[in-house]
Amino acid sequence: DAGVIQSPRHEVTEMGQEVTLRCKPISGHDYLFWYRQTMMRGLELLIYFNNNVPIDDSGMPEDRFSAKMPNASFSTLKIQPSEPRDSAVYFCASSRTTGLDQPQHFGDGTRLSIL
Amino acid sequence: SQQGEEDPQALSIQEGENATMNCSYKTSINNLQWYRQNSGRGLVHLILIRSNEREKHSGRLRVTLDTSKKSSSLLITASRAADTASYFCALGPTGGFKTIFGAGTRLFVKA
Numbered sequence: 455d456a457g458v459i460q461s462p463r464h465e466v467t468e469m470g471q472e473v474t475l476r477c478k479p480i481s482g483h484d485y486l487f488w489y490r491q492t493m494m495r496g497l498e499l500l501i502y503f504n505n506n507v508p509i510d511d512s513g514m515p516e517d518r519f520s521a522k523m524p525n526a527s528f529s530t531l532k533i534q535p536s537e538p539r540d541s542a543v544y545f546c547a548s549s550r551t552t553g554l555d556q557p558q559h560f561g562d563g564t565r566l567s568i569l
Numbered sequence: 570s571q572q573g574e575e576d577p578q579a580l581s582i583q584e585g586e587n588a589t590m591n592c593s594y595k596t597s598i599n600n601l602q603w604y605r606q607n608s609g610r611g612l613v614h615l616i617l618i619r620s621n622e623r624e625k626h627s628g629r630l631r632v633t634l635d636t637s638k639k640s641s642s643l644l645i646t647a648s649r650a651a652d653t654a655s656y657f658c659a660l661g662p663t664g665g666f667k668t669i670f671g672a673g674t675r676l677f678v679k680a
Contacts (some may be wrong), residue, residue, distance in 0.1 A: 458611070496671075496672045497612075497657070497670040498671075498675070499667055502667070509666070510666065510667065545612070547639075554599070554600075554636070554667075554668060555599065555600050555617065555661055556616065557617060558612070558615035559587075559614070559669065560611030561611050562609070563610075563611055564608050
């Protein structure tokens with residue numbers, strides 16, 4: 455089975471530009487998570503969805519960040535406008551129905567650099 | 570903070586030796602998971618232990634959980650160079666809805 459697929463793997467752009475990160479979860483997984491990983495702050499949960507509905511977005515740092523899940527097989531995380539402090543590795547993960555006691559399956563991340 | 574705190578932050582051992590990593594936490598949990606992250610890759614789930622369990626094994630991995638001390642340990646026996654990675658504990662808080670990841674232990678296994 456294919457794992458969680460993220461694109462692009464690397465993104466370098468100038469500050470002020472819009473950035474869109476994409477994720478395809480594992481088929482049959484009802485939970486989808488977006489994380490951000492930095493050396494300073496470790497792994498931070500930004501937002502998670504259950505059955506395509508955003509459940510908790512309290513980790514989204516600012517209004518510049520938005521996430522959508524239009525269907526069970528696709529999600530996006532958008533940053534507009536981007537800033538240098540948004541540079542990080544962004545991970546998408548998915549898990550099965552019961553969520554909290556199920557393993558999360560991570561994609562290989564998008565390494566984002568904002569110049 | 571509710572997150573788990575791993576100890577040590579970094580560990581360097583020779584191939585064939587055992588590696589022990591610890592995770593301490595402050596909140597009440599339903600379960601605790603351990604994940605591995607290789608450089609440039611996503612996290613990979615290793616093992617989940619529930620609050621009513623004390624020990625679990627998976628291949629060369631042994632996980633213990635002491636809820637009275639609010640601590641867990643991950644033991645990797647007969648380590649290999651391929652075990653070089655960061656290891657994270659992740660808490661499933663009681664009554665919570667989000668898994669909380671610790672800061673990780675960086676393990677380096679020298680061949």
